[in-house]
Amino acid sequence: MAGPGPDEVLAGAFEEQRGRLVAVAYRMLGSRADAEDAVQEAWLRLARQDAAAIGSLAGWLTTVVGRICVDMLRSRRAQSEVSYENRLPEFVVTEDGGAAPVDDALLTESVGLALLVVLDTLRPAERLAFVLHDMFAVPFAEIGQIIGRSTDATKMLASRARRKVQNTHRPADEPQQQRAVVDAFLTAARSGDFEGLLRLLDPEVTWRAHTAHGVVVKLGAAEVAGRARLGAHTAVTARRALVNGEAGIVVWGANGKLVGVMACTVADGRIVDILTVNDPARLASATPPPG
Structure with a gap:
C-alpha cells in the first residue's frame, strides 16, 4: 500500500x-x-x-x-479611527473549575487580558x-x-x-492565589465592605471599564473600592469565571442577560488591574459560561 x-x-x-x-x-x-x-x-x-x-x-x-x-x-x-489606548483585544471567557478546551487553554496560557x-x-x-x-x-x-x-x-x-x-503590567500570581483574592473581592463588594476592599486592592490599582459610552478609568484603591461598593445592592448574579486564563467574574442581570465581564490581575496578593466590559456590543462577542 x-x-x-x-x-x-x-x-x-x-x-x-x-x-x-x-x-x-x-x-x-x-x-x-x-x-x-x-x-x-x-x-x-x-x-x-x-x-x-x-x-x-x-x-x-x-x-x-x-x-x-x-x-x-x-x-x-x-485604518483605525480609535485610540489604541482604548482598544479592547478579543477576550476568551471559560468556566472556572472545569477543564478548558485544549485550543482555548493554548491561547490563554500566560496571556491575560x-x-x-x-x-x-x-x-x-x-x-x-x-x-x-x-x-x-x-x-x-x-x-x-x-x-x-x-x-x-x-x-x-x-x-x-x-x-x-x-x-x-506586573506578573500575575499563581491561579489558586488569584482566585482566592478575587473571591474575597467579590464577597467584600457584595457586602459593601469598603475596608475589606481596600485590603485586597493595590494602592495604585487601575480599573478600566469599557462601556457603551466609552472607556472609564478609575485610579487608586479608594476610588476603585468606592466603585466596587456601588454594586452591593443591585439585582445581579455574579459568578467566578476565567477571562483569558486569569481569575475573573461574569455578571448577569435579573432577566438572565449577560451584563458584564470582569478580568482581574493579581500580583503579590493584591489586585493590581481590573478590566470590565459592560458594552453590550463587546459582550456579544464573548461566550461566557452559562448563568
Whole structure:
C-alpha cells in the first residue's frame, strides 16, 4: 500500500505547527479570528513553496506568520479611527473549575487580558520582538530577519517593549492565589465592605471599564473600592469565571442577560488591574459560561 504523498506529508507537518503558530499570532494580534487568518495565509504561502528547499519548517513558518502579523498590525493602525489606548483585544471567557478546551487553554496560557491590552500599545516591530523572544524564545538574529533589522537593533526593540510592559503590567500570581483574592473581592463588594476592599486592592490599582459610552478609568484603591461598593445592592448574579486564563467574574442581570465581564490581575496578593466590559456590543462577542 502506497504511503502518503508529498502534499499529505507537508500538510501533516504544518498541522503539527499550527497550535504554536496560532498562539504566536494571537499574542501579536489579540484576536482569535485574525490569528487563524494569519496562519491560514502562511499555509497558502507554504503550499506555493518548494518544501524541499526549506531547511527548518518551524523557523520558516514562524518567520512568515511574524511578517503577516506585522503587516496586519500596521494596516490596522493606519485604518483605525480609535485610540489604541482604548482598544479592547478579543477576550476568551471559560468556566472556572472545569477543564478548558485544549485550543482555548493554548491561547490563554500566560496571556491575560491586561497583558494583551499593554501589548496593543506597542509598535508592531516592538511587539514582534517581545512576543517572539520573551514568550517563544526565538533568537534575536532570526527576529531581525523578519523585520529587516540588525540583531542589536532587534535587542533594543525587545528591551524597549519589555520596559513598557513592566511599567504597566506586573506578573500575575499563581491561579489558586488569584482566585482566592478575587473571591474575597467579590464577597467584600457584595457586602459593601469598603475596608475589606481596600485590603485586597493595590494602592495604585487601575480599573478600566469599557462601556457603551466609552472607556472609564478609575485610579487608586479608594476610588476603585468606592466603585466596587456601588454594586452591593443591585439585582445581579455574579459568578467566578476565567477571562483569558486569569481569575475573573461574569455578571448577569435579573432577566438572565449577560451584563458584564470582569478580568482581574493579581500580583503579590493584591489586585493590581481590573478590566470590565459592560458594552453590550463587546459582550456579544464573548461566550461566557452559562448563568
